Amino acid sequence: MPSFLDILTEALGLILSWERALSEIVILSLRVTLTAVVISCVLGLPLGAMVGAFRFPGRGLLTVILNALMGLPPVVVGLMVYLTLSASGPMGALQLLYTPAAMIIAQTILVTPIVAALTKQVVEDLHGEYAEQFASFGLTARDRIAALLWDARYSLLTVALAGFGRAVAEVGAVLIVGGNINHVTRMMTTTIALETSKGNLELALALGLLLLGIAVIVNASVMALRASAVRATYA
Amino acid sequence: MRDMAPDTSLAMAEAPSATPPILATRALCYEAGGKRRIDTVTLSIHARRRTMIMGANGAGKSVLLRLMHGLLKPTQGAVLWHGQSQSAVARGAQAMVFQRPIMLRRSARANLKFALGARGIRGAACAEQAEQGLAMANLSDIAHSPARLLSSGEQQRLAVARALICKPELLFLDEPTSSLDPASTQMIEDLVNAAHAQGVTIVMVTHDLGQARRMGDDVIFLHAGQVAESGRLSDVLSQPRAPSTRAWLQGRLYTDATL
Numbered sequence: 439m440p441s442f443l444d445i446l447t448e449a450l451g452l453i454l455s456w457e458r459a460l461s462e463i464v465i466l467s468l469r470v471t472l473t474a475v476v477i478s479c480v481l482g483l484p485l486g487a488m489v490g491a492f493r494f495p496g497r498g499l500l501t502v503i504l505n506a507l508m509g510l511p512p513v514v515v516g517l518m519v520y521l522t523l524s525a526s527g528p529m530g531a532l533q534l535l536y537t538p539a540a541m542i543i544a545q546t547i548l549v550t551p552i553v554a555a556l557t558k559q560v561v562e563d564l565h566g567e568y569a570e571q572f573a574s575f576g577l578t579a580r581d582r583i584a585a586l587l588w589d590a591r592y593s594l595l596t597v598a599l600a601g602f603g604r605a606v607a608e609v610g611a612v613l614i615v616g617g618n619i620n621h622v623t624r625m626m627t628t629t630i631a632l633e634t635s636k637g638n639l640e641l642a643l644a645l646g647l648l649l650l651g652i653a654v655i656v657n658a659s660v661m662a663l664r665a666s667a668v669r670a671t672y673a
Numbered sequence: 674m675r676d677m678a679p680d681t682s683l684a685m686a687e688a689p690s691a692t693p694p695i696l697a698t699r700a701l702c703y704e705a706g707g708k709r710r711i712d713t714v715t716l717s718i719h720a721r722r723r724t725m726i727m728g729a730n731g732a733g734k735s736v737l738l739r740l741m742h743g744l745l746k747p748t749q750g751a752v753l754w755h756g757q758s759q760s761a762v763a764r765g766a767q768a769m770v771f772q773r774p775i776m777l778r779r780s781a782r783a784n785l786k787f788a789l790g791a792r793g794i795r796g797a798a799c800a801e802q803a804e805q806g807l808a809m810a811n812l813s814d815i816a817h818s819p820a821r822l823l824s825s826g827e828q829q830r831l832a833v834a835r836a837l838i839c840k841p842e843l844l845f846l847d848e849p850t851s852s853l854d855p856a857s858t859q860m861i862e863d864l865v866n867a868a869h870a871q872g873v874t875i876v877m878v879t880h881d882l883g884q885a886r887r888m889g890d891d892v893i894f895l896h897a898g899q900v901a902e903s904g905r906l907s908d909v910l911s912q913p914r915a916p917s918t919r920a921w922l923q924g925r926l927y928t929d930a931t932l
């Protein structure tokens with residue numbers, strides 16, 4: 439049994455040599471997660487902004503649903519997407535199961551409610567401040583949403599980063615719908631789980647360190663963004 | 674621009690009721706929190722005049738201003754704009770400056786451009802009018818600064834300029850100088866008087882008797898949600914008839930305690 443130090447040294451070596459076995463996993467992970475986060479923002483930012491800024495029938499219910507969906511267990515989402523995409527499921531004909539697209543779908547379902555619910559909170563607060571001025575300007579609904587999203591841009595960037603943080607670290611859903619197939623659907627998290635169970639600790643630790651690094655960078659970015667926004671009193 | 678205002682105010686001080694009012698309310702009522710905050714208010718605002726709205730804290734001045742501008746829906750009664758019921762079109766011809774300026778999280782210039790864009794003014798005209806607004810508010814040097822980093826006096830100047838570049842027929846102001854020092858107050862008064870000299874009708878809530886005397890043509894005194902007294906400012910101040918107005922002028926009425 440090699441010592442922890444040996445494993446760490448080998449893991450660092452793997453990272454530094456940036457071998458294909460490692461790099462393709464990292465790149466696929468980032469591609470899947472970034473795509474899911476972008477789609478989630480395209481859907482979740484306007485949705486959250488509308489719920490935050492307007493009163494309409496069903497608004498309360500929608501808020502409750504969004505908040506509930508925020509806490510969706512990833513494995514349940516994975517199972518639902520699996521059932522939908524499997525050969526006998528309603529969208530089986532698309533043959534998406536065990537592809538990166540399936541993982542993007544699962545992560546999008548996980549992240550969109552997070553983006554929408556956090557956006558709702560941010561926009562609701564800002565709208566409380568702006569509402570009378572906007573009414574005085576006679577703004578259309580579309581212009582209101584656009585202005586609120588723009589003026590909340592710093593807070594919303596941190597919202598997107600929160601969604602990214604959740605998606606990149608998630609393992610259950612992508613494992614179920616992606617299947618962790620070598621060279622096709624191996625994500626950082628799923629590979630860590632697999633390689634650890636196989637005893638291939640060097641690769642697992644290398645990916646773990648990279649994941650940790652990404653988490654640190656994301657959190658540092660959030661803090662730096664907040665600080666610069668506060669300095670310009672844009673927060 | 675400072676010395677123009679008194680002349681025009683004199684010229685326009687004649688017979689306000691001769692022309693139909695630019696804005697009028699008919700038996701306006703507004704209820705909130707289970708109470709009548711505005712109670713059967715019927716009044717007229719005359720074009721090209723400066724009407725001061727005065728009264729104790731909680732008398733309903735801010736609520737009345739919001740009702741007249743269409744930001745609040747009356748429980749009963751109506752607001753008439755040029756004799757027609759108040760609409761979105763009417764609001765487009767009005768502008769409002771709030772007690773605490775509401776600044777977008779953008780530069781001073783971008784705040785002006787946003788207001789112009791909301792009125793459908795874009796492109797070169799937008800850029801040009803924004804520069805005029807900055808010059809008007811004496812903020813050209815700090816046009817690129819985040820608006821919320823400006824001092825409260827600068828923010829309020831920007832808010833007034835932002836309202837005026839949209840060329841409103843009527844400008845509402847809700848205690849625009851209540852938290853400003855005398856120099857900033859003077860600059861706001863100059864901006865408002867210059868706009869008035871160019872034909873903008875002014876409706877301003879103020880607590881400041883000196884300011885009312887400097888600027889007002891007409892006055893409306895509110896007491897507990899009702900019009901206690903209204904008319905030419907000089908007449909009302911020299912011979913107040915309502916007990917609440919007299920009490921207020923003597924400094925005895927600081928709250929909405931019933932007389």
Ligand SMILES: Nc1ncnc2c1ncn2[C@@H]1O[C@H](COP(=O)(O)OP(=O)(O)O)[C@@H](O)[C@H]1O
Pocket residue numbers: 705706710728729730731732733734735736737
């Ligand atoms: N939405 C509301 N709900 C309950 N009370 C309100 C509401 N809006 C205003 N009021 C009350 O109505 C009264 C008049 O308010 P306001 O017009 O702001 O007074 P002021 O003359 O000082 O501007 C105050 O007593 C205020 O607390």
Ligand SMILES: [Mg+2]
Pocket residue numbers: 734735736847
């Ligand atoms: Mg008030």
